[in-house]
Amino acid sequence: MDHLDEEALTRAGARERDALPAAQRAHLDSCAPCRSRVEGNARLAAALRRAEPRPAVPSFDALVAPRLGAAPDPVPVPTVRFGRALRLTLAVTLRQARLVPRLLWLVTLGGFAALAVAVLLVPQSGEVASAYLGPVSVALVTLGAVAVCDPRRDPRQESMRAMLVPPVAVWLARLTFVLGALVLTATAVSVLAAALPGSGHAAGSLIGSWLGPALLGVGLTTFGAVWRSPAVGLAFGAVSWTMSLVATRDDLVGTTVGSVVAAVWTHNGVALTLAALTLAAAARLAARSAERPIG
Amino acid sequence: MRVTATDVGYRYGRTRALTGVTLDTGGGVFGLLGPNGAGKSTLLRLLAGTLRPRSGRLVVGGHDLARASARRGIRRLVGYLPERPELYPHLTVREFLDYTALLNGVVDARQRSELAGNAMERLALTLEARTGIAALSTGTRQRVAIAHALLGEPPLLVLDEPTAGMDPMHRHRVRTLLAEIGRTATVVLSTHDLDDVRLLCDRVAVLRGGTAIFVGSPGGLATTAPHGADLEDGYTAVVSATTPPAPGQP
Numbered sequence: 001m002d003h004l005d006e007e008a009l010t011r012a013g014a015r016e017r018d019a020l021p022a023a024q025r026a027h028l029d030s031c032a033p034c035r036s037r038v039e040g041n042a043r044l045a046a047a048l049r050r051a052e053p054r055p056a057v058p059s060f061d062a063l064v065a066p067r068l069g070a071a072p073d074p075v076p077v078p079t080v081r082f083g084r085a086l087r088l089t090l091a092v093t094l095r096q097a098r099l100v101p102r103l104l105w106l107v108t109l110g111g112f113a114a115l116a117v118a119v120l121l122v123p124q125s126g127e128v129a130s131a132y133l134g135p136v137s138v139a140l141v142t143l144g145a146v147a148v149c150d151p152r153r154d155p156r157q158e159s160m161r162a163m164l165v166p167p168v169a170v171w172l173a174r175l176t177f178v179l180g181a182l183v184l185t186a187t188a189v190s191v192l193a194a195a196l197p198g199s200g201h202a203a204g205s206l207i208g209s210w211l212g213p214a215l216l217g218v219g220l221t222t223f224g225a226v227w228r229s230p231a232v233g234l235a236f237g238a239v240s241w242t243m244s245l246v247a248t249r250d251d252l253v254g255t256t257v258g259s260v261v262a263a264v265w266t267h268n269g270v271a272l273t274l275a276a277l278t279l280a281a282a283a284r285l286a287a288r289s290a291e292r293p294i295g
Numbered sequence: 296m297r298v299t300a301t302d303v304g305y306r307y308g309r310t311r312a313l314t315g316v317t318l319d320t321g322g323g324v325f326g327l328l329g330p331n332g333a334g335k336s337t338l339l340r341l342l343a344g345t346l347r348p349r350s351g352r353l354v355v356g357g358h359d360l361a362r363a364s365a366r367r368g369i370r371r372l373v374g375y376l377p378e379r380p381e382l383y384p385h386l387t388v389r390e391f392l393d394y395t396a397l398l399n400g401v402v403d404a405r406q407r408s409e410l411a412g413n414a415m416e417r418l419a420l421t422l423e424a425r426t427g428i429a430a431l432s433t434g435t436r437q438r439v440a441i442a443h444a445l446l447g448e449p450p451l452l453v454l455d456e457p458t459a460g461m462d463p464m465h466r467h468r469v470r471t472l473l474a475e476i477g478r479t480a481t482v483v484l485s486t487h488d489l490d491d492v493r494l495l496c497d498r499v500a501v502l503r504g505g506t507a508i509f510v511g512s513p514g515g516l517a518t519t520a521p522h523g524a525d526l527e528d529g530y531t532a533v534v535s536a537t538t539p540p541a542p543g544q545p
Contacts, residue, residue: 075358077368078372
């Protein structure tokens with residue numbers, strides 16, 4: 001083999017001998033003139049390294065400090081006018097139909113449809129309505145709150161935080177949409193049950209059999225889900241639904257306990273106030289958690 | 296859009312994540328390098344307005360992010376790709392980008408469709424438009440997340456490891472796209488891939504232990520190597536030469 005070329009000699013002298021092709025390394029082992037030139041190059045490189053000061057990492061603080069004072073005008077932030085904000089709110093709210101689990105709609109609308117069919121077909125529709133409308137409606141509306149808090153579709157995810165519509169607004173839109181749809185459906189079934197001949201119930205009293213406990217269940221579920229986790233929210237919802245059942249059934253726990261529970265878990269001022277407070281607390285926590293550090 | 300940080304610090308509870316970071320991104324593409332846990336993602340979260348700086352001064356596009364109103368404002372101006380983007384798995388790519396455009400304030404359905412179509416084209420996602428996100432590979436999801444970040448052409452793009460998990464062909468495509476965007480907007484990205492810095496970045500900072508230990512050009516970083524001008528050697532020299540503060544200490 002010929003002697004090594006200049007590039008190979010330079011690389012070998014600059015501590016890159018191992019990067020040379022095997023044939024060149026083998027030649028170097030057997031060729032004294034080439035080895036001598038490599039050693040000369042290595043000595044030269046070492047001398048240059050000693051003579052050349054090592055580049056210092058520049059002090060960027062010192063470099064930029066004089067310029068930091070002269071801040072440019074702020075880049076204008078996009079604003080949303082009232083009309084567009086309304087349209088945007090409506091569009092975001094309606095879009096939540098696609099963002100919640102499809103199973104929610106199947107279960108809740110199926111459940112209400114089954115209830116409506118039972119009310120229509122059973123001769124004693126009044127008894128069906130008074131026995132089942134409350135528990136079923138409370139359960140289905142509370143289930144809606146659980147679906148709103150599904151972590152896989154959470155609008156507070158980090159990638160959704162840098163948007164024009166803040167995550168908490170999306171969360172509230174979803175809660176409003178889902179609850180609105182379910183409460184309207186439950187109301188429609190209640191009105192239908194009351195309108196049937198021989199029902200013996202006014203629409204108002206049938207709606208009152210579930211509205212307060214359902215809203216309290218929603219408040220407790222969302223609060224638990226946002227405060228701790230969706231599982232905690234689900235547990236709160238289950239407890240609330242059980243309490244609403246106990247409140248209407250003295251035979252389950254006795255009159256004393258039943259009346260105490262009924263003071264909260266029936267359609268009354270206490271239930272509605274607690275529902276409003278727990279929903280407000282959940283919304284506040286949702287707003288704070290969208291600002292919470294991740295990781 | 297210019298980003299200037301002066302002595303910026305941040306803590307997660309008692310754990311220090313950033314200490315006295317001072318840098319100026321200028322325009323173009325700015326890269327953040329550093330070992331795992333160096334504070335890159337935290338700095339990017341601060342830039343995106345999703346965290347509040349605990350100390351120092353962070354000014355993005357003239358907005359001082361110490362103020363909550365400024366952080367709210369900057370979130371409208373920035374396209375943000377977090378380290379672990381969580382996309383809605385039950386939506387298709389087109390549905391997700393359409394929804395993103397809606398959350399960015401685009402009410403008109405046709406305009407949203409155009410924006411989503413354009414973003415998919417730029418990220419080579421047109422064939423996956425009707426595919427559910429749950430069915431996509433990691434690299435393809437990453438491209439969807441980038442498309443999500445650059446919808447509406449924000450003046451500042453904050454990208455946490457944008458080319459992670461991508462095959463070489465798509466990595467090249469994303470780099471070309473980011474270089475193109477960097478000509479008109481500011482792109483701040485973190486990466487472990489020195490080729491990203493070599494091929495993309497106008498300026499680069501190296502973080503270690505929550506502190507910026509080098510800020511300058513990629514060429515400048517390369518020349519910090521004892522011998523030669525290799526970026527990898529320069530990065531290694533800078534990271535190993537500096538004794539960082541003990542990580543995670545309050």
